[in-house]
Amino acid sequence: MNKFAWAALLTIISAQPSFAASVKNDESSAQTIVVTEGSSKTELQVGPGETVEFCNGGCFVTFPNGDREALTGGETVEIKGGKVSIK
Incomplete structure (x- = not known):
């Protein structure tokens, strides 16, 4: 494979963004959220x-x-503070 093809492949691989959401719990106790992806429902404790x-x-x-x-x-x-903000 020539140098251009390798450079293009490495650029594409390194440019893949992360598509996962994240949740941060700034409360003093654990919080549980329910995540539904397709037909799968999961309780996630943070x-x-x-x-x-x-x-x-x-x-x-x-x-x-x-x-x-x-x-x-x-x-x-x-x-x-008992509230949810999404950014």
Whole structure:
């Protein structure tokens, strides 16, 4: 394989973005969110001060306060003061 093809391949591989969403729990107690991906529903417990990645390619999330959101992946979710913010 010539040098150009190798350079192009390495560029494509290194440019792949991460599509997982993450949730950070800034509360003093563990928080549980429910993640639904396709027909699979999972309870994800996030400890105090912990950040966890989930939702690699689109999902619905039910937060501890009952709010439901659709995520595409790549979002950063923060649980703080009983409220959820998505960036």
